[in-house]
Amino acid sequence: MRRGFKAEAKRLALELRAELGLNAHGPFDPYAFADEYGIRVIRLSELSGPARDHLLQREGSALSGALIPIATGVAILENDAQPLARRRTTMSHELAHVVLAHEFGVSLAADERKCGLGGAQEEEADWLSGELLIPYEGALRLARADAADEDAAKLFQVSLAVARWRMNHSGARTVVRRTRTKWSGARR
Ligand SMILES: [Zn+2]
Structure with missing residues (x-):
């Protein structure tokens, strides 16, 4: 990942959330985001x-999401048979590719945080979608409150794995750990 990208992603995610009227402390709405930006979402069940x-059978690996070029720009194809928390992560990942103006292609994903594009x-x-789903500020507030991964997953409506990762x-x-260590050291 290029230098400075994480800081940029942190800021960008907050800006993008703010455009939807969302702060850093609640679930992201990838569907409202797609709507706002005119990105069409095609559900696999609609095909x-x-x-x-074909999409369901390829290589024995279920498609979770893909960016596909259409006449007016780009559309996201999503597998709406998957659990909602998983879909929200897939959607956020694909939207992050759109926001970052990445190249795209149809791809299959066995991992909820990857679409197969690869590389940088x-x-x-992956990083920007993480910031969209659980912004650093939101994670920090939870960490200060000693929240469990399960609490983070519930609050931000993501899988336990994504919550733990963030x-x-x-x-x-x-x-939070460093700050507490510093304070407890200063008191001694
Ligand atoms: Zn990807």
């Missing part, structure tokens, strides 16, 4: 026949 079967673009989309890797818990 019929061979196209649908994939890392950037609480442990956004820097929130690390910052």
Whole structure:
């Protein structure tokens, strides 16, 4: 990931949330976001026949989401048979690719945080989607309150794995731990 990207993503996610009237302390709404930006969302259940079967059967791996070029720009194809928390992560990941103006192609995903694009673009989309789903500020408030991963998952409507990832890797818990160590040291 290029230098400075994480700080940029942190700011950008808050700006994008603010455009939807959302602060850093509640669930992100990828569907409202797509709507706001005129990004069409095509649900797999809306497709019929061979196209649908093809996408569901390829390499034995279920499609979770993909960016596909359409005449007016880009659309997101999402597998709406998956659990909502999973869909929200997939949607946020694909939206992050759109926001970051990445190249795209149809891809299959076995991992909720990856779409198969690979390389730096994939890392950037993964990080930005994380900031959209659970912003650093939101994670920090929870870390200060000693919230469990389950609480974070529930509040932000994400899977437990995504909540754990954000609480442990956004820097929130690390910052709280360091601050407490410093204070307890100063008191001695
Ligand atoms: Zn991707």
